[in-house]
Amino acid sequence: MADPASYRPSEIPEEPGVYRFYNKSEKVIYVGKAKNLKNRLSSYFQSNLAHKTNRMVHEAVRVDWTVVNTELEALALEFSWIKQYHPTYNVQFKDDKSYPYLAISMQDEFPRIFVTRKEKRPGLKYFGPYTNAWALRNTFDILLKVFPVRSCSAGNFARAQKSKRQCLLGDIGKCAAPCVGWVTPEEHKEIVHKLDAFMEAGMQDLLPALQSEMQSASEREEFERAARIRDQIESFEKAQRSTQGNLSDELDGDFIAIHEEGLHAAGSIFMLRRGSIKGSRSWIVNQEHTLEGDDQWASLLFSIYGTETTEIPESIYLNSQPADVESLEQWLTSLAHSKVTIKVPQRGDKVELLETVKRNAHYALVQFMSKRASDAAVSGKALLEIEEELGLEKTPLRIECFDISNISGTSVVASMVVFEDGVAKKSEYRRFIIDTKDGFDDTRAMHQVITRRLKRLLNDRVVDSAEIIQAGGKLSKFAYPPQLIVVDGGAPQVSAAQRAMNELGIADIALCGLAKRLEEVWVPEQTDPIILPRTSEGLYLLQRIRDEAHRFAISFHRSRRSKVMLESILDEIEQLGPSRRNALLERFGSVAALKKATLEDIAMTPGIGDKIAGIVYEFLASTSSTKIDMATGVIEDA
Numbered sequence: 001m002a003d004p005a006s007y008r009p010s011e012i013p014e015e016p017g018v019y020r021f022y023n024k025s026e027k028v029i030y031v032g033k034a035k036n037l038k039n040r041l042s043s044y045f046q047s048n049l050a051h052k053t054n055r056m057v058h059e060a061v062r063v064d065w066t067v068v069n070t071e072l073e074a075l076a077l078e079f080s081w082i083k084q085y086h087p088t089y090n091v092q093f094k095d096d097k098s099y100p101y102l103a104i105s106m107q108d109e110f111p112r113i114f115v116t117r118k119e120k121r122p123g124l125k126y127f128g129p130y131t132n133a134w135a136l137r138n139t140f141d142i143l144l145k146v147f148p149v150r151s152c153s154a155g156n157f158a159r160a161q162k163s164k165r166q167c168l169l170g171d172i173g174k175c176a177a178p179c180v181g182w183v184t185p186e187e188h189k190e191i192v193h194k195l196d197a198f199m200e201a202g203m204q205d206l207l208p209a210l211q212s213e214m215q216s217a218s219e220r221e222e223f224e225r226a227a228r229i230r231d232q233i234e235s236f237e238k239a240q241r242s243t244q245g246n247l248s249d250e251l252d253g254d255f256i257a258i259h260e261e262g263l264h265a266a267g268s269i270f271m272l273r274r275g276s277i278k279g280s281r282s283w284i285v286n287q288e289h290t291l292e293g294d295d296q297w298a299s300l301l302f303s304i305y306g307t308e309t310t311e312i313p314e315s316i317y318l319n320s321q322p323a324d325v326e327s328l329e330q331w332l333t334s335l336a337h338s339k340v341t342i343k344v345p346q347r348g349d350k351v352e353l354l355e356t357v358k359r360n361a362h363y364a365l366v367q368f369m370s371k372r373a374s375d376a377a378v379s380g381k382a383l384l385e386i387e388e389e390l391g392l393e394k395t396p397l398r399i400e401c402f403d404i405s406n407i408s409g410t411s412v413v414a415s416m417v418v419f420e421d422g423v424a425k426k427s428e429y430r431r432f433i434i435d436t437k438d439g440f441d442d443t444r445a446m447h448q449v450i451t452r453r454l455k456r457l458l459n460d461r462v463v464d465s466a467e468i469i470q471a472g473g474k475l476s477k478f479a480y481p482p483q484l485i486v487v488d489g490g491a492p493q494v495s496a497a498q499r500a501m502n503e504l505g506i507a508d509i510a511l512c513g514l515a516k517r518l519e520e521v522w523v524p525e526q527t528d529p530i531i532l533p534r535t536s537e538g539l540y541l542l543q544r545i546r547d548e549a550h551r552f553a554i555s556f557h558r559s560r561r562s563k564v565m566l567e568s569i570l571d572e573i574e575q576l577g578p579s580r581r582n583a584l585l586e587r588f589g590s591v592a593a594l595k596k597a598t599l600e601d602i603a604m605t606p607g608i609g610d611k612i613a614g615i616v617y618e619f620l621a622s623t624s625s626t627k628i629d630m631a632t633g634v635i636e637d638a
Contacts (some may be wrong), residue, residue, distance in 0.1 A: 333581070
């Protein structure tokens with residue numbers, strides 16, 4: 001690592017410009033812009049730098065700069081260099097998926113139209129990319145009705161030529177069937193050229209052209225042709241309606257939102273034109289190396305609008321304020337050749353829409369992280385970090401995590417989730433109903449569930465595992481010991497779990513707790529928690545395991561609470577004995593499901609019949625205005 005003082009520059013100009021930090025391999029690791037180069041560069045050589053900035057300046061061995069005339073020129077040059085060098089420490093949003101194109105093989109004897117996500121190849125004409133794959137498929141289907149161009153593969157086309165039998169697309173009018181001579185190669189190419197011209201025009205004149213053609217066919221008394229064109233018009237109008245949302249026509253522009261979570265962030269865009277969502281798209285960024293204080297908006301807007309083919313609307317709506325709005329507006333205006341305004345709405349429909357866009361960014365990030373979690377290299381690094389930070393004797397290849405869920409001490413349940421090699425093993429998840437007859441609090445519940453789980457482990461250890469396997473049997477899933485137990489909570493929950501392990505004489509399983517407030521890792525018999533770096537893969541894995549245990553516990557608690565509520569309601573019906581109540585509980589399971597059931601559905605339950613079903617149905621109807629305590633399931637008059 002270099003000493004920043006060894007390459008600290010002098011005589012830095014006090015003008016706008018762009019600077020680059022290089023490492024010892026002469027690779028650009030960071031690009032930045034500044035209104036005043038001297039002030040900005042001097043800030044990198046102070047003693048109290050943030051963690052990632054400090055790491056960057058120690059990795060660098062030199063810095064240079066380029067002076068420009070204006071801040072707008074600095075912004076454009078910065079974007080250009082980031083695109084050229086891909087610096088390690090810059091925010092760089094990456095597209096979260098590939099997008100489909102519509103392609104036509106114009107040079108073939110019988111040109112073919114198809115949808116593809118592959119890289120562009122010579123000899124094909126491409127339209128797109130399309131951000132909405134469903135809309136593209138729908139449009140593709142309608143295009144074949146209007147322009148019946150060949151869309152089958154080379155193999156299918158050759159088989160049809162050999163058998164002299166057209167495929168289904170020919171039979172239903174979505175292909176002119178050149179394979180069997182319904183049209184000549186020249187006639188088929190004429191259809192292709194019409195399709196090409198139509199696509200080049202942007203599909204704007206389709207409805208008027210179809211309506212005119214339908215009218216002409218009708219005047220010529222070609223009523224079958226007119227009817228087919230009428231069906232095509234209805235299909236196209238239906239496709240247009242299906243892409244419209246219940247949004248105001250006044251909503252026009254691009255709506256962009258960023259969602260951050262841990263070391264990663266995602267940005268999403270909805271492209272609205274007169275109240276219609278014309279497309280959406282998402283980008284992902286890994287912030288592990290990005291410097292503190294860097295503006296994500298500048299990078300995301302460059303990712304969206306940095307290509308010549310991207311349409312830039314007059315208004316762009318964001319869910320938070322960029323650091324340098326004026327420069328970004330000037331840059332976008334220079335690209336669009338018309339005034340572009342960046343706005344941050346504070347209320348109304350635009351704010352609600354941006355919330356939806358942000359949820360899409362969140363979902364894109366969840367999908368990205370889910371794929372990333374299955375990466376063996378990432379999981380291995382995380383497990384090694386946990387082993388090192390917690391001082392474990394061996395790598396925790398099997399981790400079990402426990403969480404408690406309750407409302408006001410009622411319907412208390414616990415969950416156990418299992419991760420092996422950093423990946424969830426859902427077949428071995430377990431749920432526990434906590435006995436609260438001796439009182440309840442989180443620590444008692446945690447002590448109880450750890451005791452019950454480890455007692456099962458001890459019972460299975462008594463059995464000779466080798467004999468069971470040799471005899472062709474299977475071990476209980478509780479027979480596999482974890483290398484690490486994680487509890488959701490801080491020092492009190494860890495102490496309760498450790499007490500359970502001590503009472504059972506178990507000393508070969510490691511234990512820790514993860515507290516939500518500051519994401520502190522607590523271990524037994526230590527007064528202070530372990531603080532893992534925010535960039536730690538180990539911390540991220542522990543968080544993911546803890547969150548999964550919490551999700552599993554909550555879902556079990558909700559199902560239990562629904563059942564308790566249903567039991568309370570059924571207890572109010574005098575004509576129902578234990579067997580009939582159990583039958584209804586078994587079949588419907590919740591109040592909501594039973595209330596949605598028809599009289600016939602209830603009567604079909606074993607042991608109920610029409611008479612009792614009528615009583616249950618009328619009772620449920622009469623309690624539609626009752627108040628149900630969601631915690632206890634007790635029914636009260638409204």
